[in-house]
Amino acid sequence: MMIHQVTPMALPVCYNTWAAAKIKNHVTIPVIASGSITLPKYAEAIIASGKGDFVGLGRPLLADQYWPAKAEANHPEDIRPCIRCNEGCLERTFFLYKGVTCALNPTIGREDDLRITPAPQKKKVVVVGGGPAGMEAARVSALRGHDVTLYENRKLGGYLHEASVPDFKADIRPLMQSLITQVEKLGVKVISEEGTAEKVKASGCDVAILAVGAEPIELKIPGANKKHVLSALDALSAKATLGKNVVVIGGGLIDSETAIDLVEHGHNVTVVEMLDEIMSDVAVTDKLAYFDRIAKTDLKIFTSHRVVEITDEGVVVAGRKNNDLAIPCDTVLVAVGLTPRSALYAQLQDADFKVYKIGDYVNAGKIFDAIHTGYKTALTI
Numbered sequence: 001m002m003i004h005q006v007t008p009m010a011l012p013v014c015y016n017t018w019a020a021a022k023i024k025n026h027v028t029i030p031v032i033a034s035g036s037i038t039l040p041k042y043a044e045a046i047i048a049s050g051k052g053d054f055v056g057l058g059r060p061l062l063a064d065q066y067w068p069a070k071a072e073a074n075h076p077e078d079i080r081p082c083i084r085c086n087e088g089c090l091e092r093t094f095f096l097y098k099g100v101t102c103a104l105n106p107t108i109g110r111e112d113d114l115r116i117t118p119a120p121q122k123k124k125v126v127v128v129g130g131g132p133a134g135m136e137a138a139r140v141s142a143l144r145g146h147d148v149t150l151y152e153n154r155k156l157g158g159y160l161h162e163a164s165v166p167d168f169k170a171d172i173r174p175l176m177q178s179l180i181t182q183v184e185k186l187g188v189k190v191i192s193e194e195g196t197a198e199k200v201k202a203s204g205c206d207v208a209i210l211a212v213g214a215e216p217i218e219l220k221i222p223g224a225n226k227k228h229v230l231s232a233l234d235a236l237s238a239k240a241t242l243g244k245n246v247v248v249i250g251g252g253l254i255d256s257e258t259a260i261d262l263v264e265h266g267h268n269v270t271v272v273e274m275l276d277e278i279m280s281d282v283a284v285t286d287k288l289a290y291f292d293r294i295a296k297t298d299l300k301i302f303t304s305h306r307v308v309e310i311t312d313e314g315v316v317v318a319g320r321k322n323n324d325l326a327i328p329c330d331t332v333l334v335a336v337g338l339t340p341r342s343a344l345y346a347q348l349q350d351a352d353f354k355v356y357k358i359g360d361y362v363n364a365g366k367i368f369d370a371i372h373t374g375y376k377t378a379l380t381i
Contacts, residue, residue, distance in 0.1 A: 002090075003288045006059075007036045009084040009171040010289035014042050021051035032056045038082045039174060040071040062089055062102040077181050080104050083171040086285045087368045095284055103368035104175070106375045114379060119144040123206040123381060126151070128195030128344065131158020132367055133359025134211030135179040136374030141209075141381060142186035149203065150188050151195025156180045158213055159360075160367075162236035166261035168293070172367075197347035207354045207381050210345055211374065214338035214360040219249065223310030224334070232258040232335035243330020244268060247315050249307050251278030253366075255335035260290060263299045270300040270327055272307050272317050302327075338364035354381075 007015045016035035024031040033052030037043050043055040060067050063082040070078045088102040099109055107114040123146050127138045130152030138150045155161070157176045164172035183190065193199070200208050216231040218224070228243070232254050235242060244267060248259045251273030263269040271278060278301060279287045294301075302317060305325075309316040314328040340361050348355045358373040359365075 003285050003292075006086060006090050006285060007084060008086055008283070008285040008289050010168045010286055010293065011036070013038055013171070014046065017046055017051050020046075024050070024052065030054060034058070036084060038084065038171065040067075040076045040079070043071070059084065059089055059102075062100070062108055063104045065105075077178070078185075080178055081171070081174045083175050083367070085171075085367065086283050087366060090285060091283045103366070104371055106372045114376070116140060116143050116379065119146060119381065122146060124204060125149070125207045125209065125378075125381060126195070126200050126203050126205040127209045127211060128200065129158065129211030129213055129359070129361070130154075130156040130183075130190070131211060131213055131359060131370065132160055132176075132179060133213075133361075133370035133374040134158070134209070135183050136371050137209045137211060137358055137378045138188045139179070139182045139186060140375050140378035142183075142188050144378065144381070146207075146381065148186075148188045149205075150183065150190050151193060151199070152190065153192065153194035155192075156183065156190065159233070162233050163367075165236045165238075166257055168260070168289075169257065175367075195344075197344060200344075200348065201351060205353055207356070208348060208351070209356045209358060209374075209377060209381075210348075210361050211359045211370075212341045212344055212361050214340045214364040216334065217337045217339050219307075219334045219336055221307060221309060226310055226312065226332075228312075228330060229310055229332045229334060232333045235262070235331075235333050242267065242333075245314075245329040246270070246331045246333060247272060247307075247327055247329040248333045248335065249315070250335040250337070251275065251301070251303065252281050252335065252337070253279065255333075256282065256290060258333060258335065259299060260293055260297070263297045264293070268298070270302065270329070272302045272305050272315070272327075274304070274306045276304055278303060340364065356381075 013036045017033045020033035030053035032054045033046050034056035037055050046052045060082040064080040092098040101108045125141045125146045125148045127134045127150040138148050142148045160176040246267050246269045248271045256279045259269050259271050305317045307315045308318050356377050358377050359370040
């Protein structure tokens with residue numbers, strides 16, 4: 001199966017090292033271990049343990065072509081680690097019939113066109129939002145020689161914190177740390193406050209890059225404001241205590257990953273999705289891996305159903321024939337999509353400096369969209 005050849009992040013790192021170790025027991029020639037060896041520490045452990053004589057890198061070299069040089073120089077913190085999302089490489093080539101690229105490295109195949117070069121004029125750049133898009137824009141702007149200030153009223157990382165909570169999303173954690181490390185190393189001034197329109201205008205900046213992200217869409221049905229109704233992001237960020245029986249409204253990426261994580265941690269979980277299938281917005285390899293995990297649980301899934309009311313005892317759902325069904329639960333998690341936070345851009349329309357929007361602030365998307373818009377926007381300044 002494809003997911004055992006090009007493993008997504010839902011499967012363990014160093015996935016096929018066992019095979020190299022088995023072969024090494026029966027041959028006298030050097031053996032190369034390969035497959036999801038994303039960080040130098042994994043490569044070093046494989047060689048030290050004798051499971052392989054060499055390691056082979058594929059996707060990690062798409063994410064960072066200088067991976068070996070940085071490892072040799074003992075600067076693993078500077079490596080942009082592959083997160084095995086398969087969005088830019090496998091998904092684009094096998095299923096979308098597009099040229100290969102990388103979610104974390106927009107320059108693949110366009111190295112000359114998208115090379116980071118010194119800016120012709122040093123500018124004062126303010127970035128509002130410290131998620132992946134904002135940090136990438138700040139990083140590239142700093143590398144181009146600009147004076148960069150970044151506002152983040154929570155903590156650097158944005159929704160990467162919530163996205164990396166499930167253990168099967170752990171690959172995102174070193175990516176988040178890599179972005180934070182580069183922001184710190186490049187001397188970007190980080191202000192732990194909300195970047196309001198007043199503060200941006202008073203900063204004296206030449207350019208403002210808005211990466212304030214998106215927020216959960218509110219569910220407008222009877223009972224949606226009850227105390228036991230939370231967003232899936234709140235659940236992932238541990239902002240609330242969840243009951244034993246949970247209903248997740250929505251079957252997209254965030255919803256499905258939250259549901260899988262909860263059911264694997266002992267909750268009784270039911271997913272209600274209006275579409276005919278769940279995970280319609282998930283990369284094929286992730287979807288295959290997730291369905292394998294779901295098959296080992298008692299996760300209940302109602303597709304082609306919509307929640308029409310939330311009660312104190314649970315939710316009421318209706319199918320296409322409008323046959324109502326009551327599902328008891330203690331907690332309801334809502335994840336019906338994200339919408340960009342648009343207020344700040346509107347408040348800066350009269351500003352005498354250039355204003356750009358990137359990442360989820362343009363359109364709620366994935367890490368691919370955040371990194372690419374952040375990189376390419378900063379390259380134009």
